[in-house]
Amino acid sequence: MASYPNASANPLAPEWLAVPGDANSLAPELWSRTVARVDGELTVGGVRASELAARYGTPIYVVDEAHARERAAEVLAAFTAAFERxxxxxxxxxxxxxxxxxxxxxxxxxxxxxxxxxxxxxxxxxxxxxxxxxxxxxxxxxxxxxxxxxxxxxxxxxxxxxxxxxxxxxxxxxxxxxxxxxxxxxxxxxxxxxxxxxxxxxxxxxxxxxxxxxxxxxxxxxxxxxxxxxxxxxxxxxxxxxxxxxxxxxxxxxxxxxxxxxxxxxxxxxxxxxxxxxxxxxxxxxxxxxxxxxxxxxxxxxxxxxxxxxxxxxxxxxGRSIIGTAGLTLYSAGTIKDVPVSYQDDGETAVRRYVSVDGGMSDNARPALYGADYSVRIAGRVTDAPPALVRIAGKHCESGDIVVEADYLPADVEAGDLLAVPATGAYCWSLASNYNYVGRPAVIAVRDGVSRVIVRGETEADLLARDAAYSGPPTGDREVEGAK
Incomplete structure (x- = not known):
């Protein structure tokens, strides 16, 4: 069996997916305008990803308010000017x-x-x-x-x-x-x-x-x-x-x-x-x-x-062209598995690295519904490790629960890493569900170094409250700021 920790050598990578020279790099067209790396950590709206995760938990949707407002004005100006001409x-x-x-x-x-x-x-x-x-x-x-x-x-x-x-x-x-x-x-x-x-x-x-x-x-x-x-x-x-x-x-x-x-x-x-x-x-x-x-x-x-x-x-x-790139989703990495996959008739295999996160198809149904592709980066740190082909999997009881079908992350990605998926501002929260009794995440707006909840997340207490047979306090409910 051949092992391919470096994605550049991995034959399982789709043809359209280019190998990055730096697996920490942020392609600007995928991210909102205020996204940057500060001391190696991803920031959006002047707020560090680690600060958002510590304050609100993960997964969470993060919306760059300045980007959304500016983009709305730009789209209006573009059509207004074009038709005036x-x-x-x-x-x-x-x-x-x-x-x-x-x-x-x-x-x-x-x-x-x-x-x-x-x-x-x-x-x-x-x-x-x-x-x-x-x-x-x-x-x-x-x-x-x-x-x-x-x-x-x-x-x-x-x-x-x-x-x-x-x-x-x-x-x-x-x-x-x-x-x-x-x-x-x-x-x-x-x-x-x-x-x-x-x-x-x-x-x-x-x-x-x-x-x-x-x-x-x-x-x-x-x-x-x-x-x-x-x-x-x-x-x-x-x-x-x-x-x-x-x-x-x-x-x-x-x-x-x-x-x-x-x-x-x-x-x-x-x-x-x-x-x-x-x-x-x-x-x-x-x-x-x-x-x-x-x-x-x-x-x-x-x-x-x-x-x-x-x-x-x-x-x-x-809709999407205004709010889509304004949003990103933050997840925490959990289980990581290297799975050998046959890719030739002669039995030659390569390794696909599955990185599971604490969300999935309940907060982003588009990959399961439409085969939509997304990208991913480690948000909490940078590393010199070579790029490795990964598939970001959700936590739900479905084999089709995939968040990112294929992208490159540093090969030393590990449990506990904070991951960011860009361009989730459109059709993610609006299609979110409670599959497997998972609460929908909070939506956090960020601007000028300040974060605030604009849509409260759901807790187990919220879900149980809708069950007509429920008569007692929830057990194991996780309360985080912004969840209620």
């Missing part, structure tokens, strides 16, 4: 499904963004944050009657109609509350964008929206109902998109129908959705947001010119 304007909605809390909603609001919500709970968070209801968009393929009623009653700025049935439901709620409700109609353009390519088809087999060919009849019905005001079409073509080609193709298809709808009345807006990608590993190469905004604006302007129609206000719904 072509003679129109843009609206930017922060997609709350990526990660929403009262504090984050306030950051987005202060940066000038609207907020997109897609459930009664997300609506409640945005309202609790003090966001003006008129600056909210409400999504969802199966909004309950209660959710629709609450959105209309609150004065939500736009409800995105997702089905023919919703037209009548929203109209009834608007009539009941004596309001005129502004609405968008979600359609399927037949374009599904991937990270590096897009596929254009005639129809999409999915639960969201209606077919593009059905849009004129649906809009005619919206216009028949006095309580509804039609804003325009909405389309979302995918997630983790690196380029603009898919948006260009989708916009071209939507604009053709947009022109047809203009014959029956005003169509002031066009919403092209979100899905702009970020780097999770050094192999990822997303386009800068300024370039994307400019290309999309030029495409829309060109399309409108060819069709002989005025430029609409164009709306977007970024």
């Amino acid at each position: 072509v003679g129109s304007s843009a609206k930017v909605y922060y997609a709350g499904k990526a990660f929403l809390s009262i504090e984050v909603a306030r950051w987005m609001d202060a940066a000038g963004l609207n907020i997109d919500v897609c459930s009664g709970g997300e609506l409640a968070v945005a309202l609790a944050a003090g966001v003006e209801p008129a600056r909210l968009g409400f999504h969802g393929n199966n909004k309950s009657l209660a959710e629709i009623d609450r959105a209309v009653s609150a004065g939500v700025g736009a409800i995105i109609i997702d089905s023919l049935q919703e037209i009548e439901r929203v109209a009834e709620a608007a009539s009941r509350h004596g309001r005129t409700q502004r609405v968008r109609l979600r359609v399927n353009s037949g374009v599904h964008a991937h990270t590096h390519a897009f596929l254009a088809t005639a129809h999409e087999d999915q639960k969201f929206g209606i077919g593009l060919t059905d849009a004129p009849a649906a809009v005619a019905r919206i216009r028949e109902l006095g309580g509804l005001e039609f804003l325009g079409l909405h389309c979302h073509i995918g997630s983790q998109i690196f380029g603009s080609d898919g948006f260009a193709e989708s916009a071209a298809r939507l604009l053709a129908v947009h022109r047809e709808l203009l014959a029956g009345g005003a169509v002031p807006e066009l919403n092209l959705g979100g899905g702009f990608g970020i780097a999770y590993t050094t192999a990822d190469d997303p386009s800068p947001i300024g370039e994307l905004a400019s290309r999309i604006a030029e495409t829309v302007a060109s399309g409108c010119s060819e069709l002989g129609i005025p430029l609409p206000v164009v709306a977007f719904e970024p």
Whole structure:
């Protein structure tokens, strides 16, 4: 059996994964802007990782507040400038499904963004944050009657109609509350964008929206109902998109129908959705947001010119591209195993080093759900040890509970090491679960050397309190600052 402590010689490494010259190095595109090493230790927002772990325990989500606020303002500025150059304007909605809390909603609001919500709970968070209801968009393929009623009653700025049935439901709620409700109609353009390519088809087999060919009849019905005001079409073509080609193709298809709808009345807006990608590993190469905004604006302007129609206000719904890189997760390393793995028919083997941590799929479901790749670094120290190929495993009772499929760490990684996984600001806390009765971690905001809890973590007491049969005090409950 061959042993490969140095990752550069390990044949189990995926082809895309480059061997670092220094396994302590921090690729800046993966980390929030304030992340650095001070005396060998990772710091974020001016706070040492060891200080965060000692104060709040691990695992914890850490959000770089300055990065999140700055990124929100940059995205808004990029789209605003791009569409001003072509003679129109843009609206930017922060997609709350990526990660929403009262504090984050306030950051987005202060940066000038609207907020997109897609459930009664997300609506409640945005309202609790003090966001003006008129600056909210409400999504969802199966909004309950209660959710629709609450959105209309609150004065939500736009409800995105997702089905023919919703037209009548929203109209009834608007009539009941004596309001005129502004609405968008979600359609399927037949374009599904991937990270590096897009596929254009005639129809999409999915639960969201209606077919593009059905849009004129649906809009005619919206216009028949006095309580509804039609804003325009909405389309979302995918997630983790690196380029603009898919948006260009989708916009071209939507604009053709947009022109047809203009014959029956005003169509002031066009919403092209979100899905702009970020780097999770050094192999990822997303386009800068300024370039994307400019290309999309030029495409829309060109399309409108060819069709002989005025430029609409164009709306977007970024989430991951704002909050994703602002976050990281801190874990403590536990069990470490070197597992021999056959990689050739002749029985040749190499060693895969499994480093288990105190979290896993309950705090980051994306690797298990989507095969998502992440990166990892030792946060508490630096070392001269050579790089070793590792797989970061979670603590849950599932073989698929993997946090980082493959990356390089110093070969002397050991139990007790503090590990940091970057780019966990989006779709980690929002997808978190209590699998194996594990409490969801706290979310800690850091800025200018100060840390604070913005979402309390869960303890065993919290979990037991929901069990109707529970009648006594919990045993072995771990209480840490910020957990409750």
